Amino acid sequence: MASHRRPKQPSRTRVTVLTATAAAAVALSSQAAQADPKPTKKDVKAQVDKLYEEAEVATEKYNGAKEKQDSLEKQVDALQDKVARGQGELNKLRNGLGSMATAQYRSGGVDPSLQLILSSDPDDYLDKASTLNQVTSKQAGSLKKIADTQRTLKQQREEAALKLKDLADTRKALGTKKRDIQDKLSKAQTLLNTLTAKERADLAKAEEERANRSNADRSKLEDGKDSGQGGEQGGNQDGGSDTGSNVPTSGRAGAALAAAQGKIGSPYVWGATGPGSFDCSGLTSWAYAQADVKLDRTSQAQANNGTRIGRSALKPGDLVLFYGDLHHIGLYAGNNQVLHAPKPGANVRYESMDNMPFQFGVRI
Structure with a gap:
């Protein structure tokens, strides 16, 4: 047998909550509409002019970073050329001493002085050479030139490494400034697009x-x-x-x-x-x-x-x-x-x- 009971009616409390929620939604929509009115032509112009001015400030900073980058690149190239030439000179000097050692070996062995000359620390040799009395003036002169070249190369490599780090930092800053400019110009265009x-x-x-x-x-x-x-x-x-x-x-x-x-x-x-x-x-x-x-x-x-x-x-x-x-x-x-x-x-x-x-x- 079919049931004839009446459907359950929503409680008074539930009706009140639903009504309040709907009213709040309407109020929020109204506030949002009031909070975000379409900017006037005058407002857009003022904001765009401000963004353009900020973009110009960023542009001058970008120009400064770009100029620094160009200068650093030239300095690094020059230092790397010096290092390459210095290494070539060092190799030539070492080859000369190597030839001298080979000649002595063939004639009866390498004397202690040349063993020191060909060591990895020529400066140490110079400190000890005065007690050996076996070093010719030519050998001593060659060794001093090697030591001087090694010191110069070390300084140039260190300077080049610092310049390269500075160059990397400058390139990073350049990218940041470029993005800053593009962001401001993009915002200005977005504002202009709000106008008819x-x-x-x-x-x-x-x-x-x-x-x-x-x-x-x-x-x-x-x-x-x-x-x-x-x-x-x-x-x-x-x-x-x-x-x-x-x-x-x-x-x-x-x-x-x-x-x-x-x-x-x-x-x-x-x-x-x-x-x-x-x-x-x-x-x-x-x-x-x-x-x-x-x-x-x-x-x-x-x-x-x-x-x-x-x-x-x-x-x-x-x-x-x-x-x-x-x-x-x-x-x-x-x-x-x-x-x-x-x-x-x-x-x-x-x-x-x-x-x-x-x-x-x-x-x-």
Whole structure:
């Protein structure tokens, strides 16, 4: 017979727990939605600009490590060449003494002095030679040369071993810095991808207009100079104070600036030193190389390649350093303008000196 009992109803306690759990889930979902709102275009730009600046800091550290690696590789190669030549000389000296020993053996045996000469410790022989009175001056001279060569080889091998360890550490640091740069650039791209295509286009347009304003202002100033108006006045109209004469301080400064001007529009690429792409210190070092002046690789090192000067003393072609840690550098172009490789995603261009925290200039 079929049962007609009613199904068991959930208890009041169980209903309360389920209701509370559902409410909590809804609340958490609401909080999560509120905690992770889509960043605005302004927020994205600020974060991306910060990441690009951090990437440039890391780039200058990478450049320094790369320069050290290149220098160490040359030093290690030179030391290894010296060791190889020294070993060849040592082998030749030992062969000479071996021939002498063979000749003596054939004529009646090797005397005690040559036994000591061919020992593994020539220095010990020299200490004892004075009591033997059996060593010819030629043998003593050969042995001393062997001992000196052995000592030199030992020192060179030890120095090469230390350089090789330093080189290995530098290569490891180089890899770490490279990953740091790539990580920051990847994060910047991820942020940009949160924007719509139109928002990204608007940012790119604003960046281009900013660069074009600097170039347009410069063109007006140069047109004013050509028509007889002073560049001094134009500099003030640009919104910044006049910062020195518009004539380069030297032929090499003028040549470096002219070389950099020929690269306007070239892309910023971290670690690049031209001629097709540049980072900030890559552009300045390449430009001065065209004027037969060798600068150090990094912006911080280039800050010490000449005489430091204040803003009011700047002339075209002088180096200009920005930010407290000196991680950015460019060439002063006159009329309150810097010519530089700005950052990832931007090309070599003129820009107002007021767009970055200026520290000092360097006259080469």
